[in-house]
Amino acid sequence: MSLVETDDVDGGEILSLHQRILSDIREKILSGTWAPGHRIPFEHELTAQYNCSRMTVNKALSQLAKAGLIERRRRSGSFVRQPQSQAAVLELHDIRIEVEALGLPYRYERLERVKRRSSAEDRARLGLAAPGPVLALEGLHFAGERPFALEQRLINLSAVAEAGEEEFLDIAPGPWLIGRVPWSEAEHRIRAMAADENIADALDIDAGAPCLVVERRTWSAGHPVTHVRFIYPAESHTLVARFTPSQG
Amino acid sequence: MSLVETDDVDGGEILSLHQRILSDIREKILSGTWAPGHRIPFEHELTAQYNCSRMTVNKALSQLAKAGLIERRRRSGSFVRQPQSQAAVLELHDIRIEVEALGLPYRYERLERVKRRSSAEDRARLGLAAPGPVLALEGLHFAGERPFALEQRLINLSAVAEAGEEEFLDIAPGPWLIGRVPWSEAEHRIRAMAADENIADALDIDAGAPCLVVERRTWSAGHPVTHVRFIYPAESHTLVARFTPSQG
DNA sequence: ATGGCGATTATGTATATACATATTGAAACA
DNA sequence: TGTTTCAATATGTATATACATAATCGCCAT
Incomplete structure (x- = not known):
């Protein structure tokens, strides 16, 4: 659906927690469930949802930001970027x-x-x-x-x-x-x-x-x-x- | 211990510590100082060198590994990769x-x-x-x-x-x-x-x-x-x- | 109203710590 | 001699904590 970094293909592999979080969110974005501009849950919400520490969530979100899938804004949250797929x-x-x-x-x-x-x-x-x-x-x-x-x-x-x-x-x-x-x-x-x-x-x-x-x-x-x-x-x-x- | 801003200039930007470590190592690799196959310092050595925690060093090395510049092997250390290409x-x-x-x-x-x-x-x-x-x-x-x-x-x-x-x-x-x-x-x-x-x-x-x-x-x-x-x-x-x- | 200002909030970075896991090298054993 | 076992070691992941930083909200004074 979009042009995205794809170093890993999760086909039933064992993922670490931050990888799973990353994968879940990426899936939601690529599938269109979360459209461009949509605000994804705050770190503290994901922390609660996955029952893990903020550092773990932060690692996943930082990587998504680095890959260009989301944009992070202080005080406002993290947002799905325009994919402009072709x-x-x-x-x-x-x-x-x-x-x-x-x-x-x-x-x-x-x-x-x-x-x-x-x-x-x-x-x-x-x-x-x-x-x-x-x-x-x-x-x-x-x-x-x-x-x-x-x-x-x-x-x-x-x-x-x-x-x-x-x-x-x-x-x-x-x-x-x-x-x-x-x-x-x-x-x-x-x-x-x-x-x-x-x-x-x-x-x-x-x-x-x-x-x-x-x-x-x-x-x-x-x-x-x-x-x-x-x-x-x-x-x-x-x-x-x-x-x-x-x-x- | 330091939350010190290190104004290392890499294109005129202020880098965080893990970014500076990453940048230093990348420089050594791209310049050829550390040839492919060369074992880069262990995390605990870099920890001592930069006077920071292992997590900080780990963050830099993990990113280098993800970018394909180095390969990490448990118990053996991290090594400069061969091709840097595909x-x-x-x-x-x-x-x-x-x-x-x-x-x-x-x-x-x-x-x-x-x-x-x-x-x-x-x-x-x-x-x-x-x-x-x-x-x-x-x-x-x-x-x-x-x-x-x-x-x-x-x-x-x-x-x-x-x-x-x-x-x-x-x-x-x-x-x-x-x-x-x-x-x-x-x-x-x-x-x-x-x-x-x-x-x-x-x-x-x-x-x-x-x-x-x-x-x-x-x-x-x-x-x-x-x-x-x-x-x-x-x-x-x-x-x-x-x-x-x-x-x- | 409105322009400034502090409080609040989410993210950014770093720390110390803990335990898991893979791999190596050497010691113990058959 | 060959194999098994085990401890040492470097990386992998996750935790709780702390403080910094930027942006926003709402209050207050002008």
């Missing part, structure tokens, strides 16, 4: 639709498909704690004859076992997953990158050329489902997000 | 908060300021139909000593006349505008780009290096207010958007 459009990230919107024929082509026990890197990408079976896919999205985007995906087979039976030869895993797994949460990372040999080769561009990289991790009911990385040649793609601030 | 998280709406969340001192510096009658390109950027006065600004956001982002901004003076009187020498126009103009709508464009000579120069990177470009147009009550372009060096910045599908 994630709304990222949600509709379906490459087929993008390509067809350009009036070009769309096609997906599988490059690689490997079923394996998750490596440490796989687990880092998915945010998994324990090892388990995963499906690693690589494929190309075409707009007409030209490669439009390279997709590198990891699917957690513990969460979506049936994906292990699917070949994904010419249907992209994204739409396939959407129809089967109701996701509850997603995180995007967007960055620029220079194309390495592999990427340059797949996308038919020069090595070192700038690319836009969009990574998405998706959870369903607290469990990691998939991690996907889309790599677009810089010149072919602009991400557009449009929104009004009234979302609160 | 943990970077980016918020679009306020760069100062982004930078400070990394534990680095923030600074804005104006590079250029031109008042002019809008050119055709200016009108395209702002989405203006008729000519009128605009203010073109260029400035650099710093994280510590390093350029963090280059900002190229255009302000529609027909909509915000008072901006024409402002110098924007060391205050960024973004926060200034937010306090004055209630915006009603915004549009973002995000893309990757190779740095040209100008950009490379300003950001102190190589020409041709990939950059993340975030452009924003803002309207207030249907009238274009400003167009801004942020250019980030690719290697150090990742944009993170997190949300749940609850919004529909």
